Amino acid sequence: MLKGGLISIQETMPSLKPSERKVAEYILTHPSEVVNLSVQKLAKRTQVSEATIIRLSRTLSFKGFQELKLRIAGDLAQFNNNTHSYQEIQTNGSISSLITTVSHNNVQSINDTLSVLSPEEVEKAVAVLSGARKIAVFGIGASAVIAQDFKQKLTRINRWCEAGFDFDTQGTISANLTAEDVAFGISYSGRTKDVIHSMQIAKENGACTISLTKFGSNPVADLSDINLFTSSLEKSIRSGAMSSRISQLNVIDVLYLGMTSQHYEESIEALERTRKAVQVSKQTD
Numbered sequence: 001m002l003k004g005g006l007i008s009i010q011e012t013m014p015s016l017k018p019s020e021r022k023v024a025e026y027i028l029t030h031p032s033e034v035v036n037l038s039v040q041k042l043a044k045r046t047q048v049s050e051a052t053i054i055r056l057s058r059t060l061s062f063k064g065f066q067e068l069k070l071r072i073a074g075d076l077a078q079f080n081n082n083t084h085s086y087q088e089i090q091t092n093g094s095i096s097s098l099i100t101t102v103s104h105n106n107v108q109s110i111n112d113t114l115s116v117l118s119p120e121e122v123e124k125a126v127a128v129l130s131g132a133r134k135i136a137v138f139g140i141g142a143s144a145v146i147a148q149d150f151k152q153k154l155t156r157i158n159r160w161c162e163a164g165f166d167f168d169t170q171g172t173i174s175a176n177l178t179a180e181d182v183a184f185g186i187s188y189s190g191r192t193k194d195v196i197h198s199m200q201i202a203k204e205n206g207a208c209t210i211s212l213t214k215f216g217s218n219p220v221a222d223l224s225d226i227n228l229f230t231s232s233l234e235k236s237i238r239s240g241a242m243s244s245r246i247s248q249l250n251v252i253d254v255l256y257l258g259m260t261s262q263h264y265e266e267s268i269e270a271l272e273r274t275r276k277a278v279q280v281s282k283q284t285d
Helices: 005-015 018-029 039-046 050-059 065-081 095-116 119-131 142-156 167-175 193-204 237-262 264-283
Strands: 135-139 161-164 182-186 208-214 226-230
Touching (some): 018 050, 039 050, 050 065, 119 208, 119 237, 135 193, 142 161, 142 264, 161 167, 208 237, 237 264
Parallel strands (some): 182 208
16 A cells, blocks of 8 residues: 655655645645545645646655555555554653653654655665675764664675764765765765765765665755655654664665675675674683
């Protein structure tokens, strides 16, 4: 079942043009009504042109208004069967409720990401990462944790990976990339200046660029040949850094296993070698 229409609108709302935002707000307020409207009727009710609605659908990476309606209908069906909202963390709540709330939000973030993560883009990413001479991973702050996790995983399967967690290191790595390499920029907002700068240099050097950001147009995604999107729509800023991290790590796991499966035998051999090396190191401590 197609879904992800409402989530895509919510994620993209801040970057929409005024006329597109007017339509988006109407859809979010009246989703059940919109799935039964033609583009002409929706244009009349929102007092915009039909072209604006088509443009909004394309901005959301859908083929047209019909696909947007199908995805909204899928969302509504899912909402009827599940609790589909983020829960606020109460500072005076019990430990039991804290466990439930945090866990629910993390699961929700992964489920929402499934609605905006394109299998075709994932397939492209796995292919170029698997064939790259060198993989450069960039992340600042919380995104550095994601970048470090990917670097560690790639090292285990004997992939040449360099990770940059600050402006100077990222710039230095980018300057030495070639058309045989991949630059992977991780930034939930897609607006981290250091990552943008590094991706620009990598692109100028001919490297393939991949982004992992929240859904929608943003500088890091716009610089990338391949866009991987995640979603985390909870209202609390504090909880946002947690569940968005979980959804990003989930995408990293998908990429890692995709690469491993493409070169299964050599990956297993590399994993076994590194496992033994770590074991020997621990035994001699």
